[in-house]
Amino acid sequence: MSLTLLHTADWQLGKPFGSLQDEAKRHRLQDQRLRTVRAMAATIDQTQASLLLVAGDLFDSPHVTKATISSACAAIGSLRIPVFVIPGNHDHGGPDSLWEQEFFQREKQELAPNLHVLLTPTPVILDSAILFPAPLLRRHEPGDPTAWIRQALHDPSLPDDRPRIVLAHGTIQGFGSVQEEDDGLLSVANWIDLSSLPIEAIDYIALGDWHGTKQINAKTWYSGTHETDRFPKGETNDPGHVLRVTLTRGQLPVVEKIPRTTCQWKQLAFRFSDDASLDLLSARLDAMVATRGDQHLVLLSLEGTLGLEAAARLESLLETWKERLVRLKLDQRVTIAPSEDEVAALTRRTEDPLISSVATQLVAKIHGDTEEAAIARLALRELHAAMA
Numbered sequence: 001m002s003l004t005l006l007h008t009a010d011w012q013l014g015k016p017f018g019s020l021q022d023e024a025k026r027h028r029l030q031d032q033r034l035r036t037v038r039a040m041a042a043t044i045d046q047t048q049a050s051l052l053l054v055a056g057d058l059f060d061s062p063h064v065t066k067a068t069i070s071s072a073c074a075a076i077g078s079l080r081i082p083v084f085v086i087p088g089n090h091d092h093g094g095p096d097s098l099w100e101q102e103f104f105q106r107e108k109q110e111l112a113p114n115l116h117v118l119l120t121p122t123p124v125i126l127d128s129a130i131l132f133p134a135p136l137l138r139r140h141e142p143g144d145p146t147a148w149i150r151q152a153l154h155d156p157s158l159p160d161d162r163p164r165i166v167l168a169h170g171t172i173q174g175f176g177s178v179q180e181e182d183d184g185l186l187s188v189a190n191w192i193d194l195s196s197l198p199i200e201a202i203d204y205i206a207l208g209d210w211h212g213t214k215q216i217n218a219k220t221w222y223s224g225t226h227e228t229d230r231f232p233k234g235e236t237n238d239p240g241h242v243l244r245v246t247l248t249r250g251q252l253p254v255v256e257k258i259p260r261t262t263c264q265w266k267q268l269a270f271r272f273s274d275d276a277s278l279d280l281l282s283a284r285l286d287a288m289v290a291t292r293g294d295q296h297l298v299l300l301s302l303e304g305t306l307g308l309e310a311a312a313r314l315e316s317l318l319e320t321w322k323e324r325l326v327r328l329k330l331d332q333r334v335t336i337a338p339s340e341d342e343v344a345a346l347t348r349r350t351e352d353p354l355i356s357s358v359a360t361q362l363v364a365k366i367h368g369d370t371e372e373a374a375i376a377r378l379a380l381r382e383l384h385a386a387m388a
């Protein structure tokens, strides 16, 4: 028998996005994570998936608000297929965890009867598959949470006609998340030792924790987060998808990446070659974002030199984009270098001897790498803008 499922992880619902100052924009990002869960209904229709797996970190923290729990349950309930979840390091299980709390239990029952939280390392036998969950019951699990599966796979009482799926959350690189223990020894937390799993007895390993979508081997994938939540970390990190996985017992999985993210976290590096290149930057941003500033976050790195007039125009351009975008993160390394004409216009103002005198003193200080020189350049830019 063959099974089509969706594999996703790291929703981190309730993520605070504390680095954003504007409250409405923070809510925009928080809300989008939830909307993207609801939008999976369309993916389920298109793919005819009959199961959804969330490989950990559904919530951002074990202490999310009750409102976050309610909206998560409502969104999951709207999906109308069984949703199987393991707790990850952000929303780990264990005594008194959010999963055990009465409020969560009640909301799950009323809003999301299709939600199944797997808190025990034991096989889950479904009509269409067998799940081998590796829930995290504390934030840093010192042992390999999948260790129990090595034996369990060989249990002769398990039906052998349906695909076997491992569901786990953590790192597969031993050096990836080294923790210092109380006794000063270093150990690796939440380390999934893939090489110890009998891969020939498994049909698919659904992993969570790494936010980019990543294939590890023919049967093992990180789905990545459904809704991108950080600026790009290298070319190989590619978040914002859900995976459509088609499984037949004993055959290699067929996996398709389906783009799902709404928010676009983009990076743009730009070097000003002359004052006219400011228009080029403006055009680049327009082309990248168009009228969808409410969906874009841009990490903008600026280098090069600009004259006083162009530097002031850059300031007003950045002011605009700061408002338009959900977030403008700036890496500003532009040097202000007044042109000869600009210097002359400020220092030879016979009608304003005071302005000329101040400008002359500032011009004398603008050269070099010191903080004083940088302040003098900014002061000159402001003086120039005031005289315009």
Ligand SMILES: [Mn+2]
Binding pocket: 056, 057, 088, 089, 090, 169, 208, 209, 210
């Ligand atoms: Mn995680």
